[in-house]
Amino acid sequence: MKSDTMALNLPVDYSACIHVCAPESRERSRVIEKIVVLFAVIGLGQILGRISLWGVSLGASGVVFVALLAGHFGFHVSPEVGMVGVVLFIYCLGIGAGPSFLQMFFSRGKTLMLLTVVMMGVTAAVAWGLARIFQLSPDLTSGLFAGALTSTPALAAATEKLPAGSDVAVGFGIAYPFGVVGVILFIQLLPRWFPEIKAAAGTAGGDPRGEILRELVQVTNANLNGKRLRDVTVLARMNCQVSRIIKDGQLRPIPADFQLEVGQQLLIIGRTGQIESVIEMLGVKSSEAQLVLDVERQRRYIVVTSKELVGRTLKDLHLLSRFGVTIARITRQDIEFVPAANEMIHFGDILRAVGEPDSLEAFADYAGHRARTAEETDLVILAGGLILGMILGRLSVSFGSFSFSLGMAGGPLLVGLILGHFGQFGRLSTRMPRAGRLLLAELGLTVFLAQAGSQAGDQFVSVVQQNGWTLCVVALILVLVPLLTGLLAARYWLKLDLLEIAGGICGAMTSTPGLGAVTSVVDSSVPATSYATVYPVALVLVTLLTPILISLIS
Numbered sequence: 001m002k003s004d005t006m007a008l009n010l011p012v013d014y015s016a017c018i019h020v021c022a023p024e025s026r027e028r029s030r031v032i033e034k035i036v037v038l039f040a041v042i043g044l045g046q047i048l049g050r051i052s053l054w055g056v057s058l059g060a061s062g063v064v065f066v067a068l069l070a071g072h073f074g075f076h077v078s079p080e081v082g083m084v085g086v087v088l089f090i091y092c093l094g095i096g097a098g099p100s101f102l103q104m105f106f107s108r109g110k111t112l113m114l115l116t117v118v119m120m121g122v123t124a125a126v127a128w129g130l131a132r133i134f135q136l137s138p139d140l141t142s143g144l145f146a147g148a149l150t151s152t153p154a155l156a157a158a159t160e161k162l163p164a165g166s167d168v169a170v171g172f173g174i175a176y177p178f179g180v181v182g183v184i185l186f187i188q189l190l191p192r193w194f195p196e197i198k199a200a201a202g203t204a205g206g207d208p209r210g211e212i213l214r215e216l217v218q219v220t221n222a223n224l225n226g227k228r229l230r231d232v233t234v235l236a237r238m239n240c241q242v243s244r245i246i247k248d249g250q251l252r253p254i255p256a257d258f259q260l261e262v263g264q265q266l267l268i269i270g271r272t273g274q275i276e277s278v279i280e281m282l283g284v285k286s287s288e289a290q291l292v293l294d295v296e297r298q299r300r301y302i303v304v305t306s307k308e309l310v311g312r313t314l315k316d317l318h319l320l321s322r323f324g325v326t327i328a329r330i331t332r333q334d335i336e337f338v339p340a341a342n343e344m345i346h347f348g349d350i351l352r353a354v355g356e357p358d359s360l361e362a363f364a365d366y367a368g369h370r371a372r373t374a375e376e377t378d379l380v381i382l383a384g385g386l387i388l389g390m391i392l393g394r395l396s397v398s399f400g401s402f403s404f405s406l407g408m409a410g411g412p413l414l415v416g417l418i419l420g421h422f423g424q425f426g427r428l429s430t431r432m433p434r435a436g437r438l439l440l441a442e443l444g445l446t447v448f449l450a451q452a453g454s455q456a457g458d459q460f461v462s463v464v465q466q467n468g469w470t471l472c473v474v475a476l477i478l479v480l481v482p483l484l485t486g487l488l489a490a491r492y493w494l495k496l497d498l499l500e501i502a503g504g505i506c507g508a509m510t511s512t513p514g515l516g517a518v519t520s521v522v523d524s525s526v527p528a529t530s531y532a533t534v535y536p537v538a539l540v541l542v543t544l545l546t547p548i549l550i551s552l553i554s
Contacts, residue, residue, distance in 0.1 A: 042446045042447070044066045045066040045449070048063075049063070060442065060449065063450055078451070079451065079455070081447060085451065086160060090413045091386055091389055096437055098416060112500065115490050115505075118485060122481060123478060123485075124548070124549050127142075127144065128549060128552055138553040139168040141171065142154070142158035143175070145158075148179045149179060149538075154542040161550050174475055175479070179509065183511040212336070216268075217279050219264045220283035222262055229260070236315075236342070238278050241328050254324075254355075256324040300360045301352055301353075302364050306366065312344065314339055314342075323355065325353045331350040381419075382432070385412075386412060486504070487501065
């Protein structure tokens, strides 16, 4: 007991502990302060970006302007943090654009792709010439180039290529408003220059692929008596599905032993432009109305994880005869479509299956249904894709004295496009749910913009004072050149119609506000389709052109 009492009464010298712990505590406080300010900059930037004046808003780029102000007062974000943001943002862009990029490139979009190449190439050439004339630095020139095209991927590529402390964000911040407002004004003036654009909008339809429709059809073709659905070739050729039949006044799932007969009334699912051929082959549209459709019990969304389905076609699986279910639609990489008989099933596909409850349950077990799979991101695949993209970005190709590398923007973008296009490698799925992908992309973008803006904030005022109106003049030229070049090339060389021109130019300028201005003027989805066709290509081109521009000026 005595020893215990002595131990409790021993004098303790806390001064050494305080001396050691105080610096660590102060450093931790500084780190916490930086994190708080970082998220404050992001939050205020997002608020600024949501403010709309005459239909114009900054979007996520509002973070740059708040960060420039914060950087002017001494706040800085570590370049390493900004680099993480760049890689996440660019990789998610690639994953999102991958499923439609090559398909768009090799379809109707070839002419629109050429328009994008012309606009981007001319703008880069003009930026190089203006840099020579006005003696602008590579960082200011690349920032003006990115801002005029309202392209944050170009800003990311330039920031990664240039040393820390460059003025690239200053150039971006000056040119960006010119880019946003310039495209909107151009689009609003387009109908005045070409009044026929409104007439074209009246005859233009919706999605060129056609809207997915459901039509009730009565079978009148006697040649189809006794045939199975798989024997009707027009169904496979037109990518249409027969999902239900009327029995006792109600729509019921197609039974496993189903055969066609005259007088049957069938529910057909397909796209406009395709479903009409199926209706003509089967019979006529039914006049039956107010049918009862037991959707909840007879329809189910099933997520594929089983190797029994992955890599096989619907034709090979014989799901109707084996399970009594019909796959009415498939959702893959956020795109919903009516499947053809030779459509191959991918891991993570979301199948809209139609059948009786017991049949649906049996098929769900066979498909390895796990609802969470549709919302999950495989972090191993994500990490592997990011690492592969960064390795690819570090590789350099030399041509004499000129060397080129994709960088931390181009490498992850290219890997993201490839993984997003294929979607699956064996049992490995590279898909990311839309919500997760958008969250990562937005987080990466805002962190990067905060870092880039804060880094340039110190020099912003001095750079503007030093260069005066020169930067504004260069920014205005870099906005007008691609707009006028694109209009002339598309109208008189590529012979595009005016609605395609409007959407294509907005896509090449990566201007979502511009697209909004188009859709407010004309009632047609053609501009949006052209925009969607061009936008992924513009992202790739501007990301690759920016480091080349910097190398030529340096």
